[in-house]
Structure formats: C-alpha cells, structure tokens
Amino acid sequence: MMFYNGAVTHNITSAFTKQIELEFNNLPLSTRVKKRVFILMVECMQNISKHSVFINGINNVGYGSFLVLDKEDSYELISANLVNNEQANKITKIIDNVNSKDEKGLKEFFKNQLIEGVLSEKGGAGLGFIGIARKASEKLEYDFIEYDDKCKIFLLKVKVLKH
Secondary structure: EEEEEEEOHHHHHHHHHHHHHHHHHHOOOOOOHHHHHHHHHHHHHHHHHHHHOOOOOOEEEEEEEEEEOOOOOEEEEEEEEEEEEHHHHHHHHHHHHHHOOOOOHHHHHHHHHHOOOOOOOOOOOOOOHHHHHHHOOOEEEEEEOOOOOEEEEEEEEEEEEOO
C-alpha cells in the first residue's frame, strides 16, 4: 500500500498520514480501524525519528523505513531502523514485558508509567510500545538483524484487524 525509506521528520509523518487518509476515504472501513492505523503509524514513525542510531546532529533526524500493507483481513505496519546493541537489549525487555500482558494489564502498566515513569534522555517515559500494544489487534512482533558489531536493524510489525 505504502512504503517510505529515509529521514523521518514531522513533515514526512504528516505527509504519510495524509496519504493514508486519502486512500482510506475510498474504503469501507470503520472510523475505529482508521484511527488505530493513524495512531500506530505516528507512534512507529516517532520511534524511528527519536530512537535511530544514525541521527543528524544538526536536524536531530532519525532514519529508517516504514511500510503499510493492506492484507485481506488486516493492515500490517512494519518499521525498521538501526539501533545500538544496548538499545536492542532494552527494546527486547520492554516488548517482551508488554507482550506478556493482557488488555487490563496493559492499561495498568500504562497508568503506572504515566505516574512513575522516568523520562529518558530523549524525553520519553516508556509509553510508546505500551501505547502501540494497546492499539494493536495482536501481540507486537519484532526481530533484530545484525548490522555490525555495534548495531542491529530493529524490525517491528504491528497488526490492525479490519473488522
């Protein structure tokens, strides 16, 4: 349906969501599905923007890839970006923890992070993956591909059912 590879800025995220909105206007989808796809797109693209290893110091821009697939019964949102090995270990722990929780557990976890979450150096309180998991129709799928001895390519797949 749509693919992007390159610098992920606010303008790119905005253009991507506008393009999806135009495509969704012609489809018989519920408002709920549309909203979920939009929210998840923005969250995934913000993750690329804020947490990529290769960041331009002048513009503070993250680089990565983002893909939206239109499957028979769902939309799949796939993002890819470079992270260092330390980030990969943290991401693994966070996503495994998020995936271990049911809907009620995620809601509690989200509330606790809002109240007790410590802001990271990038300004986040660890809410991104929790929010993504709460909007996704299934558990988050992820993988890491070795890039070099310091970095890995982080792949994240999020699914939104059409019904």
